[in-house]
Amino acid sequence: EQELEVLAYRKDLTQEFLRRFGSDKRVLNSYNLKKHLTLNPKMPTSISLKFIGQLFTFDVLAVMLVPSVPPEIRVAGEEQLCRKLAQLSLGEKLTLAKRANTERLLGMLLDDNNREVVAATLTNPFLKESIVCSTVRRSTIKAHLVELxxxxxxxxxxxxxxxxxxxxxxxxxxxxxxxxxxxxxxxxxxxxxxxxxxxxxxxxxxxxxxxxxxxxxxxx
CATH class of the missing domain: 1.20.970 (Transferase, Pyrimidine Nucleoside Phosphorylase; Chain A, domain 3)
Structure with missing residues (x-):
């Protein structure tokens, strides 16, 4: 499997090769191979969309942080993390608050009930003034966000x-x-x-x- 993981990282492979590779049983039965292939910007979008739904929270975030990831993959990853947000532990939320890079997710983290999560989100380098303003204007705004x-x-x-x-x-x-x-x-x-x-x-x-x-x- 280690050799296959090295192959999955290669950026010089054709989409047709990656399409066949992504359908290989060894890939379908391996979490790491699916993760590495999803991180490969040359991977056909249709296959990456299937794989990203099977990844753990911070592996999804790692995919979203790749600058060359297709927009469809980034949107799918954001949707997945937004759905999971309420079920995450405090530690997971704090890590996500510091590293998330999409508007919808950052807005949800700013609107969180936990003061620590909101404080961490305010330090996020991807946070923009427009996101802060739109969150402040929500009817659900929390008192701790105003104070922070x-x-x-x-x-x-x-x-x-x-x-x-x-x-x-x-x-x-x-x-x-x-x-x-x-x-x-x-x-x-x-x-x-x-x-x-x-x-x-x-x-x-x-x-x-x-x-x-x-x-x-x-x-x-």
């Missing part, structure tokens, strides 16, 4: 994230004060009349509008 973002120097300086956080039901006036200074006048007026913003924050904005407003977005 407010205290996170990487994310709390982003204007759009600050604005989204101000519209959550979990924001306290104490945290809001850090975000309000330097907001654009138009945005402050919108927030002061926004029913999604807490009454306490709205009243504070109305009372301090002239002191808080600025003509342009600031970087903090």
């Amino acid at each position: 973002l407010a205290l996170n120097s990487r994310w709390s300086c982003r204007y759009d994230i600050r604005y989204a956080l101000l519209r959550t039901r979990h924001i306290t006036l104490g945290l809001a004060l850090n975000f309000l200074q330097g907001m654009m006048s138009k945005d402050l007026r919108d927030l002061s009349n926004d029913p999604y913003v807490s009454m306490q924050v709205r009243n504070y904005i109305k009372s301090n509008l002239s002191k808080l407003s600025t003509d342009k977005k600031k970087s903090f």
